Amino acid sequence: MENSRVKAYIKSIGAYVPSRKVSNDDLAKLVDTSDEWIYSHTGIHNRHIAADNEAASDLAYNASVSALDAAGMSPKELDLILVATMTPDYFGMPSTAALVQDRLGAINAAAMDILAACTGFIYCLETAKAFMESGSARNALVIGTEVLSRVIDWKDRNTCVLFGDGAGAAVLTDNADSPLSNIRHSILRCEGSGAGHLKLTGSGNRTPVDDAKVDHPYVYMDGQKVYKFAVKALCETVEKLLSDNKEHIDDIAYIVPHQANIRIIKAAAKRMKVPFEKFYTNMHEFANTSAASIPIALNEMNKKQLLKRGDMILTIGFGGGLTYGGNLIHW
């Protein structure tokens, strides 16, 4: 049933990916691996790595400027800035959103970070929508930004080949001018019992530090457990978004999944009997950029004019927490 509340529309998308490109062959100089192994196990060829002086808020700022320019909107018109990140400039405070708010000069906006790892952008879209429907915000900036290269154990071939840096941003508005896309419905879930399978070891106040191997926070992952969770989460979220909204997969133009690993997406496509071509993937170029992966993909699709007015798309996230969820968006 169509609700009569204010809607949340995506007015524009922007992204920023650092220029420094690191190939699988480059990584083979650091650890015992090969382009053949990495590509066949993950679908990744390259990743982009932030410059030494770039932090999550810098990437976020650049993505935000491109989204605001595309929207033709001034930062002063924003009432809300939400940043999804697991690699903030500072752990705890200040939030990365506060740094972006200041740099943009978004003097009328509330600003906060939302921590839902690779599902962060999905969680932020729904949170911004809820602010709009309650009347607490009219224009919001939703950002996913990550500098994962700073929380990688570069000696661990199991994890260091998987991740990259980048940011994507969306401007949301409750003003139904064309061309705009409508966030129709979201599903947000968490399976906290699996929290230990994927974590940023050494980043908080848990002592003694579990699994401590290196002297800075780094990603610990049980790859097999995360793989099984991710395939299940992707399938369940697609199926629930469709059934809750009485839609059929044939009417969905694209599924835009978190770009963790092509094998997760192929396994989910096979399990659901959905053609793989319906899934948009770009991890070959950017690897896994956690909360940034979905807005970077949306930006690329928009630039390639793959998204037509009226298309229905599903954005699906899964990751640390273990969180998962998705949005049904009427483009």
Ligand code: ACO
């Ligand atoms: N290069 C060469 N060999 C490697 C590499 C590498 N980069 N990484 C692991 N190996 C080796 C292992 O050491 C192991 O060797 P051994 O048998 O001699 O011990 C062998 O490959 C097999 O290791 P597995 O971990 O069993 O490899 P698997 O086939 O499961 O693939 C992978 C690993 C790709 C991580 C897989 O588990 C996976 O897809 N997991 C999903 C998790 C994921 O993608 N996470 C991304 C981040 S989380 C997220 O965003 C939701």
